Amino acid sequence: MTPMGFVVDAIGLGFFALFGGAYGLLYAASELRGERRLGYLAIASYAAQSAVLLAVVTLSALGPIWKVFLIGSGIAYYFIPRVTLRYLKNLHASGEIHS
Amino acid sequence: MYTRDPIFWRAGAVSSLTVMVAILIALTVNTIGVISTGGANVPPYTVINQAIGYVDDDSQHEYVPTIGGSDPLFGHVYDEHQAEALIREGKLVIQSRACLDCHSVFGTGAYFAPDLTKAWLDPVWRQMWEPMTQTHTRADAMVAFLMEPDKYPTWTREMPNLHLSRDEAKAVVAYLKWTSSINTNGFPYGFQADPDTPKGKQAALR
Amino acid sequence: MTRVPSLYSSQSLALRYFTLSVALFGVMIVFGLIAATKYIHPGFLAQPLPFSMAKIMHIDVLVLWLLTAFMGSLFWLLPSEFKRDLVGMRAANVVFWLFCITIAAVAATFLFVQYGPGTDKTLWLVNQGRKYVEEPRWAAIVVAIGIAVFVYNIVGTAIAVKRITGVTWVIILNLIPLFGLYMLAFPAMTNMAVDQYWWWWLVHFWVEATWEVLIGSIVALVLMRVMNTSRNVVETWLYIEVALVLATGVLGIGHHYFWMGAPKYWLGIGGFFSALEPLPLLGMVIHAVYDAGEHKMTNQPAFYWTMLEAFGNFIGAGVWGFMITLPQINLFAHGTQWTASHGHLAFWGAYGCGVIAVIYLAVQEAGGYAQIGGRAWKWAFGLLNVGMYGMGGSLLIAGMAQAFYERAIGGSTFNAFVAAQQTPWFVEGIWMRWVFGLLFAAGYAILASNLIAISRRSRVAAAAPATLAVEGAGTR
Ligand code: HEM
Numbered sequence: 001m002t003p004m005g006f007v008v009d010a011i012g013l014g015f016f017a018l019f020g021g022a023y024g025l026l027y028a029a030s031e032l033r034g035e036r037r038l039g040y041l042a043i044a045s046y047a048a049q050s051a052v053l054l055a056v057v058t059l060s061a062l063g064p065i066w067k068v069f070l071i072g073s074g075i076a077y078y079f080i081p082r083v084t085l086r087y088l089k090n091l092h093a094s095g096e097i098h099s
Numbered sequence: 100m101y102t103r104d105p106i107f108w109r110a111g112a113v114s115s116l117t118v119m120v121a122i123l124i125a126l127t128v129n130t131i132g133v134i135s136t137g138g139a140n141v142p143p144y145t146v147i148n149q150a151i152g153y154v155d156d157d158s159q160h161e162y163v164p165t166i167g168g169s170d171p172l173f174g175h176v177y178d179e180h181q182a183e184a185l186i187r188e189g190k191l192v193i194q195s196r197a198c199l200d201c202h203s204v205f206g207t208g209a210y211f212a213p214d215l216t217k218a219w220l221d222p223v224w225r226q227m228w229e230p231m232t233q234t235h236t237r238a239d240a241m242v243a244f245l246m247e248p249d250k251y252p253t254w255t256r257e258m259p260n261l262h263l264s265r266d267e268a269k270a271v272v273a274y275l276k277w278t279s280s281i282n283t284n285g286f287p288y289g290f291q292a293d294p295d296t297p298k299g300k301q302a303a304l305r
Numbered sequence: 306m307t308r309v310p311s312l313y314s315s316q317s318l319a320l321r322y323f324t325l326s327v328a329l330f331g332v333m334i335v336f337g338l339i340a341a342t343k344y345i346h347p348g349f350l351a352q353p354l355p356f357s358m359a360k361i362m363h364i365d366v367l368v369l370w371l372l373t374a375f376m377g378s379l380f381w382l383l384p385s386e387f388k389r390d391l392v393g394m395r396a397a398n399v400v401f402w403l404f405c406i407t408i409a410a411v412a413a414t415f416l417f418v419q420y421g422p423g424t425d426k427t428l429w430l431v432n433q434g435r436k437y438v439e440e441p442r443w444a445a446i447v448v449a450i451g452i453a454v455f456v457y458n459i460v461g462t463a464i465a466v467k468r469i470t471g472v473t474w475v476i477i478l479n480l481i482p483l484f485g486l487y488m489l490a491f492p493a494m495t496n497m498a499v500d501q502y503w504w505w506w507l508v509h510f511w512v513e514a515t516w517e518v519l520i521g522s523i524v525a526l527v528l529m530r531v532m533n534t535s536r537n538v539v540e541t542w543l544y545i546e547v548a549l550v551l552a553t554g555v556l557g558i559g560h561h562y563f564w565m566g567a568p569k570y571w572l573g574i575g576g577f578f579s580a581l582e583p584l585p586l587l588g589m590v591i592h593a594v595y596d597a598g599e600h601k602m603t604n605q606p607a608f609y610w611t612m613l614e615a616f617g618n619f620i621g622a623g624v625w626g627f628m629i630t631l632p633q634i635n636l637f638a639h640g641t642q643w644t645a646s647h648g649h650l651a652f653w654g655a656y657g658c659g660v661i662a663v664i665y666l667a668v669q670e671a672g673g674y675a676q677i678g679g680r681a682w683k684w685a686f687g688l689l690n691v692g693m694y695g696m697g698g699s700l701l702i703a704g705m706a707q708a709f710y711e712r713a714i715g716g717s718t719f720n721a722f723v724a725a726q727q728t729p730w731f732v733e734g735i736w737m738r739w740v741f742g743l744l745f746a747a748g749y750a751i752l753a754s755n756l757i758a759i760s761r762r763s764r765v766a767a768a769a770p771a772t773l774a775v776e777g778a779g780t781r
């Protein structure tokens with residue numbers, strides 16, 4: 001790995017996680033408040049995350065295994081907010097009946 | 100549904116913890132073997148009697164320590180017990196003076212002063228501190244510096260005088276010679292060991 | 306002292322612990338600023354107080370203000386979980402004063418004695434010289450006894466009431482390893498590799514496992530209290546969190562075993578599992594957003610600090626940790642200001658914000674206020690966070706410069722270190738950290754005075770529990 005390469009990679013990975021978090025936050029907020037605009041922003045965040053991922057996968061000197069791993073987490077980032085939110089809604093709905 | 104049942108997740112938490120801790124324990128047993136003195140990555144303390152280097156090993160694409168021929172410390176060959184006692188004292192000095200709240204070893208500690216993992220191999224001793232302290236070996240320069248660092252400042256940040264006795268300073272030097280011989284998977288990267296170190300060791304790649 | 310009459314005795318003690326905690330928070334900031342100043346003017350206080358002692362005071366007191374706040378939180382929240390007072394409160398009160406005396410004695414030792422000859426005696430009486438747990442052994446024993454009494458307060462009560470809730474189970478089962486790991490504060494192994502191997506169990510398994518579970522349980526108790534979320538829901542979610550945090554965090558310890566002599570397989574294992582650690586933190590962000598929609602907003606500061614705990618944990622630990630956790634990158638970022646940048650943001654996001662939220666909740670309940678609001682807390686909130694994220698950003702810049710010039714190009718020699726410390730990027734980063742540090746300190750001053758103001762008024766309120774419409778606290 002070249003000296004500049006690792007700095008760029010680290011910045012890329014930072015943005016990767018940051019956009020992933022922004023997507024989750026905005027997605028959940030748009031679903032709960034029913035605000036379309038937040039939904040678009042959420043999609044934009046995920047698109048940004050994917051773009052960063054693509055850049056890292058094509059340009060970085062990280063090994064292939066790590067790249068596969070990153071692609072895997074990129075996919076996980078997409079589903080985690082959806083699954084979590086749906087689950088939380090169901091959980092609270094059933095919880096309210098129990099208590 | 101079962102995923103909404105706390106019992107399901109409680110079982111999940113307990114089993115994931117159990118599996119992970121079991122793996123951790125197995126790895127710990129293995130790792131302790133490797134990092135104990137005399138283990139695959141950590142030479143015995145008597146390595147202070149030998150010449151130590153640090154080279155770029157092309158086959159592994161990383162820097163590895165080399166251990167070569169005889170290079171007694173302070174002109175003395177330490178047997179196993181002497182070496183162990185000396186290194187033990189070095190560690191006690193490092194803890195009692197809280198060196199690692201300014202420096203780091205293996206990159207862990209504080210960031211106010213340089214990492215000491217390979218300090219023994221640093222070319223700066225010959226270039227700078229041997230002339231300043233009017234000594235002729237790296238070991239003696241280190242002892243002189245450690246005993247009175249305030250007398251040999253080189254830039255704005257100075258190391259305070261921590262009142263090391265000569266024996267304590269020697270013990271620390273032995274300690275740092277030993278840490279420089281440990282295989283740290285290539286950290287620090289690209290460290291150019293003093294080319295002046297005795298020959299032979301470069302060849303004696305372990 | 307006159308207090309609102311309906312407090313459990315462990316809750317009175319909790320308020321004392323919170324006071325101690327907030328005071329220690331202030332002490333740590335003072336020494337952080339001193340250490341930061343030394344980066345700019347090495348001569349500043351150089352004679353009386355070397356950098357090392359300022360750093361020790363900064364990070365050891367950090368551990369203390371968080372631990373005392375955790376203890377306060379459980380003393381505050383658990384009685385209603387057990388539906389009775391905790392057992393052994395007399396011993397617990399003695400422990401509190403013992404802690405105060407010990408902390409004062411150790412601080413005096415660090416400031417005026419500082420170090421000693423390289424003997425076991427020094428480790429017993431002066432300084433153990435191991436990061437985060439430098440306190441001399443005698444003091445570490447006092448701390449261990451104190452934590453043991455604390456565990457007894459909780460376990461003993463659980464045994465007395467016989468019926469234990471799920472959250473309490475998690476707390477108890479988690480406190481035992483938390484206490485056990487502290488035993489790793491004592492050894493002085495000669496072999497640095499073995500020493501660091503076990504030392505990291507203490508540090509990593511505290512901050513990325515047991516503390517994470519503890520703060521999760523505390524937040525769970527808070528949620529049931531302020532939002533009436535059903536126990537079933539809260540417990541299910543807590544178990545999920547615990548499962549995920551432990552599934553990734555236990556082997557995630559490998560990210561500290563890359564370069565200390567350990568075998569190479571840690572590069573893969575540590576990189577892989579620690580890179581998964583942000584995912585459960587993302588789940589917590591979603592959960593926070595969900596709860597935000599449900600909140601009734603009777604305690605604005607507690608609400609905002611809880612929200613920030615979830616986001617801050619994700620940013621500080623999840624994003625900043627993720628940047629440096631792959632071995633190829635960690636090789637260069639390791640042990641630089643970059644590490645410090647992550648350490649600050651992670652501790653702040655995961656724990657600092659969380660305990661401040663609980664303290665706001667406690668002062669509200671102690672005073673019997675229907676509402677907490679006002680303007681002062683907003684200033685504190687804003688300044689503290691601008692200060693902290695400013696410091697994190699500055700240290701990131703300094704750290705990247707250091708990693709680049711010293712570790713990657715310079716080969717980490719003495720000369721490379723010195724050169725990197727003098728590059729403009731580094732110097733400016735270090736200056737900016739200092740400026741943002743001042744903002745942070747200003748935020749702290751407002752926070753502390755706001756908390757004092759609210760709890761002062763609570764004593765008035767105790768006498769006349771009418772509605773007081775005052776700045777910082779009142780009914781609207
Ligand atoms: C005014 C505010 C603060 C300033 C100026 C400050 C400054 C510093 C300095 C100079 C160091 C030493 C770094 C080194 O070894 O070179 C440090 C370490 C540290 N500080 Fe702070 N700090 C502040 C607030 C905080 C807060 C609020 C927290 C936690 C919530 C914190 C957590 C830490 C930690 C964990 C370390 C050890 C990092 C490491 O060695 O990797 N600090 N701080």
Ligand code: HEM
Binds near residue numbers: 640
């Ligand atoms: C609440 C959670 C966390 C806290 C409080 C925290 C705090 C810290 C602190 C204080 C250090 C410096 C340790 C030292 O040398 O003294 C550190 C190091 C480190 N942390 Fe975290 N951390 C957290 C979570 C994470 C996560 C989730 C990751 C990975 C994604 C991570 C990755 C790392 C790495 C790679 C290092 C080593 C840095 C180096 O090589 O110098 N941390 N952490």
Ligand SMILES: [Fe+2]
Binds near residue numbers: 509557558560561
């Ligand atoms: Fe860690």
